[in-house]
Amino acid sequence: MSHAVIDQAETLRQQQNGSSICESSARRTRVVAVTSGKGGVGKTAAVANIAIALARQGKKVLIIDADLGLANVDVVLGLSPEYNLNHFFKGERSLEEIMVEGPYGIKVLPAGSGVQQYTRLDAQLKMRFIEAIDNLQEKFDLVLIDTEAGISDNVTYFTVAAQEILVVTTPEPTAITDAYALMKLLSSQYHQKDFLLCVNSVRNGDEGLDVFEKLTMVSGRYLDISIDYLGAVPFDRKMHEAVRAQQVIQELYPEHRVSKAFIALADSLIDSPSNDQPKGTLQFFFKRFLGVETEHN
Numbered sequence: 001m002s003h004a005v006i007d008q009a010e011t012l013r014q015q016q017n018g019s020s021i022c023e024s025s026a027r028r029t030r031v032v033a034v035t036s037g038k039g040g041v042g043k044t045a046a047v048a049n050i051a052i053a054l055a056r057q058g059k060k061v062l063i064i065d066a067d068l069g070l071a072n073v074d075v076v077l078g079l080s081p082e083y084n085l086n087h088f089f090k091g092e093r094s095l096e097e098i099m100v101e102g103p104y105g106i107k108v109l110p111a112g113s114g115v116q117q118y119t120r121l122d123a124q125l126k127m128r129f130i131e132a133i134d135n136l137q138e139k140f141d142l143v144l145i146d147t148e149a150g151i152s153d154n155v156t157y158f159t160v161a162a163q164e165i166l167v168v169t170t171p172e173p174t175a176i177t178d179a180y181a182l183m184k185l186l187s188s189q190y191h192q193k194d195f196l197l198c199v200n201s202v203r204n205g206d207e208g209l210d211v212f213e214k215l216t217m218v219s220g221r222y223l224d225i226s227i228d229y230l231g232a233v234p235f236d237r238k239m240h241e242a243v244r245a246q247q248v249i250q251e252l253y254p255e256h257r258v259s260k261a262f263i264a265l266a267d268s269l270i271d272s273p274s275n276d277q278p279k280g281t282l283q284f285f286f287k288r289f290l291g292v293e294t295e296h297n
Helices: 003-016 043-056 085-089 123-134 153-161 173-190 205-222 237-244 257-271 282-295
Strands: 030-035 061-066 107-109 142-147 164-169 194-202 226-234
Touching: 030 043, 030 153, 043 061, 043 142, 043 237, 043 257, 085 123, 142 153, 153 173, 164 173, 173 194, 173 205, 194 205, 205 226, 226 257
Parallel strands: 030 142, 030 164, 061 107, 061 142, 164 194, 194 226
Antiparallel strands: none
């Protein structure tokens, strides 16, 4: 192990002991990885709409598009970034030059599309990412990481590094099965025990609760994990209209029931108890991100 990694591991231990950071003087940043077992469940739209709801409450929000091969956040928010994280990893642009502003002051670090080269980050690129994040002057209340779908290396890296993991699924049997498989992997191989759950495209409130109960029952039988139910979002074709219009539904139809459902989800996220590990800064988060990669390789 290199001296740099050893030094970072020691810094991490000191921070966990509360000896190298004053929590009272730093903004506490909640880092939430939003993930799903399969694509097509509305994960990215959920990230964008929850971020809008949080920003409208005065929260400073950063979205990191961690789907480094098939970016979608900028499309959903109607943004046209000139640069993306691929330019950062190639050494062509800084994170400050890449970061763009979305609705209500949301900041976005957009990913690129159609480039397989960065779908699995090596330790050197992660180190550069850490150092760049350290230099960001912005402070955020919440960081929402929109991971790619499935169980790739990047998904596990980002979800394990985040304070909280929000799993998005739908009532479809394949989506429920894949959500369970993702939680099983993160539990058995990466020792993740706490998950938040959002059920998208439900016909009624009972259907969302039914999915939650199914996952809770199966995980209680075979896994040692805890699942907290954040809420559900109803199925409605206006959601597809918003996606096609490249606007979040809260902007296009602010009084619609789907918009209100996302506001309720954001409220539930704020009200849910955050992980009490001392992560007061983005720097702390990304140093843990590197530590996770080192530990499991």
